[in-house]
Amino acid sequence: MASGTAVSRLLGFLRAMALAAAVGATGQAADAFSVANKLPNVLYMLLAGGVLNAILVPQVVRAYKRNAGQEYVDRLLSFGFALLAGLSLVLTLAAPLLVRVYADPASDAQITLATTFAYWCVPQLFFYGAYALLGQVLNARQSFGPYMWAPVVNNVVSIVGFGAFIAVFGGGVTAAADWDAGRIALLAGTATAGVVAQALVLVPFLRRAGVSYRWRWGLRGSGLSRAGTVATWTFIGLAIGQLGYVVVSRVASAAPGAADEAQAHIAGNAAYDYAFTLFMLPHSLVTVSLATALFTRLSAQAHDVDTAGVRSTLSSGLRVVGLFTIIAAAGLVVLAQPVTRLVLPSQPQGSVDAVAGVVVAMAVGLPAFGAWSMCQRVYYAYEDARAMVPIQVAMAVVVAGGALLSQAVLPSSAWVAGAGVSMSVSYVLGAVAAMVSLRRRLGDVDARAVVRTHARATLAGLAAAAVGVGALLLMERWGPDGLPGAVLQCVAVGGAMGLTYLGGLRLMRVRELDLLLGPLLRRLRGRRGSDRPV
Known part of the structure; x- marks a missing residue:
């Protein structure tokens, strides 16, 4: 799961780099797109994400312990898909109001641009919700990997689309008034296409996990x-x-x-x-x-x-x-x-x-x-x-x-x-x-064990931070500038901090370190063992 998330986050950084190259990190266009593309995430978390996380896994775990478990899950998914579709339609129509709620810029042009972006982006709510519905069912079936790896597909689609935007229109257009329909459609359409792909990629994994979904409507007697x-x-x-x-x-x-x-x-x-x-x-x-x-x-x-x-x-x-x-x-x-x-x-x-x-x-x-x-x-x-x-x-x-x-x-x-x-x-x-x-x-x-572990880790973290600050100051003084310098600083200073932290934890005999590193070390040992001649 962590490996899937790591790849996803790495690609997420590349996506952020591509987006920044297209619209910048500050300015009217960047802030307008930020508000619009944030709306489906906020709405999903508010109307679907947290609710789904709260009820789906416990309900599905209980359901599969009963004879009628699959029927219950079918009804739950059908109700969820219908609710998401209705909410997505209503909230897309309400895009101008939503933008006014979350933004208070001084420029009318920025509000107009954010609203246009929102019409493209708010429908992402349905596909974010579908991703959560299918992913939580997979999690409840002990199939964790697909849910964590699916955002990789989203990031790949976005990187390709944002790269196409830069190739066609160039970057650095920060004024809201300078955006035309083509720029808006390619940028916002790419963001939405990535979310669609993220949801659809989970469908083949349902059958592998033993979930044979069919549409079932009706909540009476379902125990919902x-x-x-x-x-x-x-x-x-x-x-x-x-x-x-x-x-x-x-x-x-x-x-x-x-x-x-x-x-x-x-x-x-x-x-x-x-x-x-x-x-x-x-x-x-x-x-x-x-x-x-x-x-x-x-x-x-x-x-x-x-x-x-x-x-x-x-x-x-x-x-x-x-x-x-x-x-x-x-x-x-x-x-x-x-x-x-x-x-x-x-x-x-x-x-x-x-x-x-x-x-x-x-x-x-x-x-x-x-x-x-x-x-x-x-x-x-x-x-x-x-x-x-x-x-x-x-x-x-x-x-x-x-x-x-x-x-x-x-x-x-x-x-x-x-x-x-x-x-x-x-x-x-x-x-x-x-x-x-x-x-x-x-x-x-x-609480005693939790506080003791956190206190020891904090001491080791402070020691690591002190080493990191000293190493960073030396590298800023003597090392290269710009992007090469940033890469070198992250690798060298981050490495020094990590070693200091691990050494401090070992010195204080923090046994939870084995719980954190154990799965990784076992996998590495297994890989080395598989390479040995028989």
């Missing part, structure tokens, strides 16, 4: 009422979270227009997206992969009333995820500039600086974000999304309040970074509150 209750509370929680994000999006879209004319490169929605892509890389590689695999186990343990099993699975997940996210956060903070330069090789230094500042603000919250994500899976395994709502309210208040406070007291160049800090604070709040809540449900969350 419990799933509907879970979905309702999940939707409420996600909607509350999105209110906080709406504030962040509007603050980000207003930042460039509030800047002085002398400030050409101000972080806006596009800069936020690039920073969030970097932030999500380590989370996707380990946290999402591990949490997805453990979710099936948690759902089965919750169904069997195996409280000790849930407690053990949560504890091991939190400790292993923490080991990775702590060093990943340290690496992103230290290497924010060179990593951003790798993603935006064609962009001026001002754009790189703008994105790198947001990366640092987000990265400090990465360990807490991983812990919060693991805790969410426990709530979903128990089909108790309602218990998360108070926590999500508090997190949304912190995000919205922090973004508005940044807008009130900071220069416009720092508004998006301030919003990133507020997000990091909200993750800390969410993780701590969830652990306290789950302790009441489970009797214990093995």
